Amino acid sequence: MxxxxxxxxxxxxxxxxxxxxxxxxxxxxxxxxxxxxxxxxxxxxxxxxxxxxxxxxxxxxxxxxxxxxxxxxxxxxxxxxxxxxxxxxxxxxxxxxxxxxxxxxxxxxxxxxxxxxxxxxxxxxxxxxxxxxxxxxxxxxxxxxxxxxxxxxxxxxxxxxxxxxxxxxxxxxxxGHPMDLDATHDGRIIADIVAEWAGYFDEPFTLELTGPAGGTFTSGSGGETVRIDALEFMMILAERTEGTGLLQHTLPL
The missing domain is CATH 1.20.120.450 (dinb family like domain)
Incomplete structure (x- = not known):
């Protein structure tokens, strides 16, 4: 998205x-x-x-x-x-x-x-x-x-x-091969995951996901602003690597 x-x-x-x-x-x-x-x-x-x-x-x-x-x-x-x-x-x-x-x-x-x-x-x-x-x-x-x-x-x-x-x-x-990503398919999956993920914690944020399947998402007003590649974000969510701050919240995929 x-x-x-x-x-x-x-x-x-x-x-x-x-x-x-x-x-x-x-x-x-x-x-x-x-x-x-x-x-x-x-x-x-x-x-x-x-x-x-x-x-x-x-x-x-x-x-x-x-x-x-x-x-x-x-x-x-x-x-x-x-x-x-x-x-x-x-x-x-x-x-x-x-x-x-x-x-x-x-x-x-x-x-x-x-x-x-x-x-x-x-x-x-x-x-x-x-x-x-x-x-x-x-x-x-x-x-x-x-x-x-x-x-x-x-x-x-x-x-x-x-x-x-x-x-x-x-x-x-x-x-090391590029992942086939597009806004219609992969962007929709990521947006749906972001919506679910954000619903599990009460924390305002602005999340800017870069790349062809990314987008900018907000929850509440103020809070932390994070700009990160969409795939890197998903790797953190899936606990393939660790995140800090807002990205300490994970979601099993």
Whole structure:
């Protein structure tokens, strides 16, 4: 969301279910294009996510799509991953599930990973749309602070898509290749995240995010003014690196 004027964070419309469906289709395409652009050295590059190189990160995203297609597969990944949580010194059940996704694809080629993504990403998007609304409204998610208790739609609408976007950002940073960014798609995702992020703390600010997916956002009057590249801001929010002042407030993606 690139704009010459500032936007009050309380006036940013949050992403709806239908909009999330369209955004997911674009993000899936961009992630697939990124994978196809990688060279042999890119796949083995270390990322800011501990334990994962680019290949492992891609395996996690691809495995996540497989779990979204089938509730049975999702439950299997969760159950298989439970003992792995302690093994790898992690905190959350999904850390074990993510490790299962990576380990079970450790012997497939990168071409096979890409093919699995091309096949399953759209199936996953369609499957997520089939979540019954009464079930989607159930507050079954207990996420790290400051997010806390959330309905399933938090994950099914944009949570999974934010994960893909964040890892596309991670892969770009690891490989040194520019991330495909535009104001309509990436700017909308970032603006929605800024709106949610600002709602978790009572602090006035002016936040100027530079770059093609940036914009200027305000909350209240006065307060700290921060000017920072949009991707650098998102890296701090996602706890890939540390921030100070206003940027000490993070948001798990």
């Amino acid at each position: 690139t704009t010459e004027t500032s936007v009050d964070v309380t006036r940013i419309p949050r992403i709806t279910h239908d909009e999330a469906t369209a955004i997911t289709a674009v993000e899936n395409r961009k992630f697939g294009e990124q994978l196809r652009s990688l060279g042999p050295d890119d796949w083995i590059a270390s990322t800011d996510c501990e334990r994962w190189d680019v290949r492992a990160m891609a395996a996690h995203v691809v495995g996540g799509a497989a779990g979204q297609i089938s509730p049975r597969e999702f439950v299997r990944q969760v159950r298989t991953g439970r003992p792995i949580v302690r093994e790898i010194g992690a905190k959350h059940w999904w850390d074990g599930m993510n490790e299962v996704q990576v380990r079970e694809r450790s012997d497939v080629s990168t071409d096979e990973l890409i093919a699995e993504w091309d096949t399953n990403s759209e199936k996953a998007r369609i499957a997520r749309n089939k979540l019954p609304k009464p079930i989607g409204r159930l507050p079954l998610l207990n996420l790290p602070e400051p997010v806390g208790r959330q309905p399933l739609t938090y994950l099914f609408d944009m949570g999974f898509t934010r994960d893909v976007w964040a890892h596309r950002m991670d892969i770009a940073a690891a490989t």
